[in-house]
Amino acid sequence: MSANVLFDAPGPRARVRNRVVGALAALAILALLWFVYRRLDDSGQFASYLWEPFQYTDIQQRIVDGLVATLKAFALAAVFSLVLGAALAAGRLSDHAPVRWVATVVVEFFRAMPLLIMIFALYVGVFTSAPLWALVIGLTLYNGSVQAEIFRAGINAVPKGQREAAYAIGLRKTQVMVFVLIPQATRAMLPSIISQLVVTLKDTSLGYIITYEELLYTGNLIAKNSAGFPFIPMIIIVAPIYILMCLALSALANWIERRGRRSRKGAPPKAGDIKAVEAAAE
């Protein structure tokens, strides 16, 4: 924190002031945590009978089943959305104008729609008895469109000379794409692709609303059917599972990004353009 846009390295007076503010802030944060703890304790949330159900193996098994269902929806949606994204990106980069138009309309439409509205329409209209597929297809359409934009931005961010040189040595269109552009673009795109997969993972929880028995839905059922309705203990168990899964994926994205930046073999295309697409998808 020595050189910063906002302030110089602090002098003696500023250091004292920062320490005082720091101590006050630490106290305020501790007071806040204590307040939350007291509230939970006063309303009896730490009473042992509320936590008892979670010691039964069949309840634990149901939580694991819910987690597996979440991961299943995520895995299917992740694979399908990457495939759809690649297809749509190829369409948007096509030399044939009509293909480009169709791909653009599809991408723009599905990116602009709230995911829940699509999933619900699919659930009621097509997959009445298979909420998994309503969820997976909804997630695929939305995230596939966003991935398509990430792919396109990545390919376009490869320096123009690369493409021109490849054409100059006589490669065909597909060869230029497969051997020259995609390998270079992948390195720049990978962090954004994984960040979008985190969004996909988070959005599987929308299955709760269309009664797909994923982690949150299962937790809700357990809490509803146990003595004393232990919603808060349930959330204290379920929330960390979600957060840790997402954090692990985000950490992977950050690691790859740092690794890509460290590598000195040729300048990777700049990630700035891809970042803009990513921000739009949050």
Next chain:
Amino acid sequence: MNVLLDNFALFREGFLGTVELTALSGAIALVLGVIMAAFRVSPVPPLRAFGTVWVTLLRNTPLTLLFFIAALVLPRLGLNTWSFFRLAVLALSCYTSAFICEAVRSGINTVPLGQAEAARSLGMTFTQTLRLIILPQATRTVLPPIGSLLIALTKNSAIAGGFSVFELFSVQKTLGEEGYNIFAIFIWVAVAYLIITLFISAVFRLLETRLAVAR
């Protein structure tokens, strides 16, 4: 067409619900996000830690879970007089504030160090540096991502419909149960969302051209 005309009052109510939800949560999220960004760049370690934890937790929590917490947990912790609408605004604005915080922080970091150093060597105070030099430049880079975050907020507000708040998703649910063709409803709800999101992007494009400087 009939779906829309027969249920115009319902659609209008849902549309207004979504607008209200988006506008309120957007305003709160902007304020909260800027405060959190200030925490994250402050020279005080506990505040920095608080900002970091806030952003990390909220960015990695599914919004549905957050709504679940707002609707079922907060009432038991003393917010039992709050309506679902207020709780939904709370959940949405906390979630969005984490993303806005990151946008604002990276906006501040794009201002070249030399700008601030020059300002300080001219004898400007902290407030002057911030108000006259850094914020005007940061605003320009921050505007486009904030525009897309508000559009994302509009889309996310649909989840509130799953938790007893009346907005456009609730319209879709209600009419779906009444037996109208779900895809006809879907199209009209989609149009309603498009009106809001296109409006937001138009406003931000206007702001960007207003604030742009010829270089």
